[in-house]
Amino acid sequence: MAKFELDERLARDTVLATVTGLCQLRVMKDGRWPWVMLVPQRNGISEPFELTPLDQTLLTFETNMVASALKKVTGAKKINVGALGNIVGQLHVHIVARFEGDPNWPGPIWGFGSAQPRSETEIKAFIETLTQAL
Amino acid sequence: MAKFELDERLARDTVLATVTGLCQLRVMKDGRWPWVMLVPQRNGISEPFELTPLDQTLLTFETNMVASALKKVTGAKKINVGALGNIVGQLHVHIVARFEGDPNWPGPIWGFGSAQPRSETEIKAFIETLTQAL
Numbered sequence: 001m002a003k004f005e006l007d008e009r010l011a012r013d014t015v016l017a018t019v020t021g022l023c024q025l026r027v028m029k030d031g032r033w034p035w036v037m038l039v040p041q042r043n044g045i046s047e048p049f050e051l052t053p054l055d056q057t058l059l060t061f062e063t064n065m066v067a068s069a070l071k072k073v074t075g076a077k078k079i080n081v082g083a084l085g086n087i088v089g090q091l092h093v094h095i096v097a098r099f100e101g102d103p104n105w106p107g108p109i110w111g112f113g114s115a116q117p118r119s120e121t122e123i124k125a126f127i128e129t130l131t132q133a134l
Numbered sequence: 135m136a137k138f139e140l141d142e143r144l145a146r147d148t149v150l151a152t153v154t155g156l157c158q159l160r161v162m163k164d165g166r167w168p169w170v171m172l173v174p175q176r177n178g179i180s181e182p183f184e185l186t187p188l189d190q191t192l193l194t195f196e197t198n199m200v201a202s203a204l205k206k207v208t209g210a211k212k213i214n215v216g217a218l219g220n221i222v223g224q225l226h227v228h229i230v231a232r233f234e235g236d237p238n239w240p241g242p243i244w245g246f247g248s249a250q251p252r253s254e255t256e257i258k259a260f261i262e263t264l265t266q267a268l
Contacts, residue, residue, distance in 0.1 A: 049198035082216035086240035106220035107245030
């Protein structure tokens, strides 16, 4: 099987936290919301239904595991999950913790304002907390 | 098991197309994009990870089946899938066909502009086309 190639923009905007099985779990550098993404390590896939049935099930399992952990460690009011891919075609699933009054609440996080990068120290601490909860 | 109670706002904004198994497949009255949603017929659930493992798998299967059919019948460039629930807490999964140059492309459909209802005739024709492709 060909080596998995991560999209350049996803690589630039995120930091690898861990591998959950099928997917890389990556943390967004944008710190406006607790925001992670799962990227299935499969080349040439842009829609979830293009994955094999087993991979679809793994992606669901990993998405729900991460969403549950993210809700637990952040105390979020709601988790938002989205697979859009209008800009970056490589399949990636956003998982975002939302709070009443957060930027653009109750609207979506996508396409809103500009990224506010958080420090490497903050990202490392967040990764530590999140991965312990998985 | 208690009778499933559909959220009033979801009922107002959508039309029932069919039942896919776990979920009601409902078509948005807003005609700006080919836009449907799946609503698992379970009361008191707002996050996918609150479903039983079997229901999580069914939701994934039904989501991907509908997404694939929607792409096929519309010829969309990309399918957007999202479970937000910041406004309506009852779990519902949006499945939307996107095209280059459509309203707010390549941004998200959520929180953008105002609904433009399409006619009952158009909705019926869309339901007919979509359900035949399932």
